[in-house]
Amino acid sequence: MAILFISMFAADSFEQGNTIWQHLTSLFLHLIPTFILTALLIIAWKWENLGGLLFIFIGMASNPFIFMLNHNRNHFSIGQSIGIIALINLPFVIIGILFIISHYMLKKNISSSLSKTL
8 A cells, every 4th residue: 555655646647738748758757666665565475574664664764765855945934844754754664563473473373383393
């Protein structure tokens, strides 16, 4: 759901007076974060621990960029900028934590089932 939310920002790419190729190029450029996050999701499904760490890193590393964009360029207050950061990045940090928890729960279940069979 968080990746779909980020994809909604691609709607900004459509401007009046552009050709179809300009629209498609702009749309593709706006969807690059979606493609990257989808690749991270596939990695997280295969390797939960690594994927969880990557999601947490993405959620935390983009905080300064989003803060500076909203606070300096758009002249939002500090509170508004922090709220926007929480709205955009907090889901990715939570997803990363859940992938890591799932990794350790699966690892614990596998080791307990192996000890029961022996």
